[in-house]
């Protein structure tokens with residue numbers, strides 16, 4: 001089980017990964033150090049692989065920068081659960097192989113200090129506050145997540161040709 | 162049941178009936194990217210493909226940190242120029258030509274019924290002429306470059322009914338902020354936003370671009386103005402040569418809201434979210450250090466005319482740095498032709514090069530701790546324009562110009 005890091009509504013991409021680094025920081029390890037920097041300066045120090053970010057509405061609003069997804073992914077975050085996601089952020093999560101789950105009940109119930117684990121095959125999030133089920137992803141999305149991201153999916157596709 | 166504009170574009174592109182809620186893979190007419198092309202092109206080797214499938218569908222505009230602020234940005238720009246040459250990409254705009262979303266409309270890439278994707282969240286701006294235009298991520302852009310297509314969810318549609326006429330000092334920017342105030346920064350999450358109602362006929366292309374640009378701040382996938390006589394004139398196709406795709410009268414809308422333009426006052430979005438909006442009077446007296454007129458939201462000739470109307474013969478307060486960034490070189494050139502540059506220079510304005518300027522905090526007017534910027538841009542997130550302890554307020558060009566004179570936020574009413 002991973003630890004839950006809980007945040008509020010309208011968490012934007014500027015606080016997930018500050019704009020000033022977007023064109024200068026591109027190494028995964030360095031990117032991970034700046035994850036959520038302007039939201040929770042302690043996050044990058046405390047997070048462990050398998051931990052889960054939980055947030056309110058409109059998570060990831062703001063710019064289309066993928067570092068806002070990659071930085072927490074490189075920290076080892078296993079999934080992001082929110083009441084709802086900003087559209088481009090949601091897309092970026094899928095295409096980067098970071099599972100994003102819009103689960104309002106789970107997002108409201110969970111707090112920092114809880115524990116959570118996502119079982120994609122079973123379609124359930126198991127947590128210290130109980131189990132939350134979710135419907136399976138559409139086929140095209142599943143194929144991308146299973147490949148580990150859009151790049152990997154396309155690589156497999158073109159390698160097969 | 163009739164179909165929405167989105168369903169029609171998706172069906173046309175997919176070659177079969179597509180309904181809202183379905184995911185399909187579609188090939189866009191154009192795929193836009195900017196300085197981030199440097200990061201996108203680095204993804205190609207990891208996909209194992211070296212050539213773009215359709216080089217003539219890529220539009221690349223250097224606008225974000227232009228001219229290069231330092232050696233890292235310069236190296237990125239250089240890599241993009243080399244890539245453009247190697248791939249034979251013809252739709253390339255080097256530094257100073259303008260902000261990418263302005264170019265998309267100005268140079269005719271945006272067209273009724275076209276599908277446009279862009280690696281930037283304000284790509285929906287192109288919906289002003291009746292295109293379906295949505296922002297996507299960098300990896301997705303690399304995917305479109307190599308495969309030509311991308312998975313897309315056909316959105317449900319929210320209809321915004323506009324009636325009435327603006328008071329003289331109120332503009333499309335104030336309307337956009339009022340809409341975001343009412344529906345929230347997530348009010349149109351995943352949705353297409355369609356502008357409708359009798360008042361649309363009175364909104365020019367610049368107004369429409371403001372509203373479609375800010376649809377991104379409503380959480381929308383795209384904003385859309387049905388092409389009409391205004392669009393036909395803008396496209397210089399008075400006979401309606403463009404085959405407009407319009408929503409059917411009995412199309413299904415997931416939500417509807419109505420706005421009376423005549424009831425609106427000038428609006429201001431306060432830090433640090435775009436839906437933190439109140440009428441300008443609520444912020445009266447808020448001291449400002451920098452006044453910014455420009456960006457893809459409000460850097461068009463209409464905006465510069467408004468600034469000149471307010472500022473000509475007056476002077477910005479000594480404590481205010483007034484920066485003007487034309488949205489494109491064509492806009493800049495027109496401002497010169499119309500005699501708008503000199504009066505604004507005399508009013509204390511600094512004319513900057515066409516481009517994004519300090520909108521994303523990288524250069525050309527970044528903010529120090531504790532500083533306040535009143536900007537015509539579209540985002541006021543914490544730290545976006547520089548220091549995390551700076552503040553960004555968003556308003557119309559009229560409000561920014563009037564406030565620059567006062568040195569604090571004021572209503573532009575007395576100038577109209």
Ligand code: SF4
Nearest residue numbers: 260456457517520521
């Ligand atoms: S002007 Fe600002 S919002 Fe517009 S494209 Fe440039 S950085 Fe983005």
